[in-house]
Amino acid sequence: MRNKNLNLFIVAFAVITIIANFVQNTPKSDLFGFVVNSWFVRILWLLIGLVSYKRYKDKKEEEAN
Secondary structure, eight states, X not given: XXXXXXXXXXXXXXXXXXXXXXXXXXXXXXXXXXXXXXXXXXXXXXXXXXHHHHHHHHHHHHHHO
């Protein structure tokens, strides 16, 4: 149950980070100390969020069975 909640937290954090990145609307972003294109950061957080959501759904289905 604890890991399932952690995955849900990561999904929420990824969504908030993507929205904040769109609101800031800067062409470059800081990612782990490196300056990179904002679209790269958005896509990276999108992938992290999608993987975490898939893990959340898998664990939820596993609990149901």
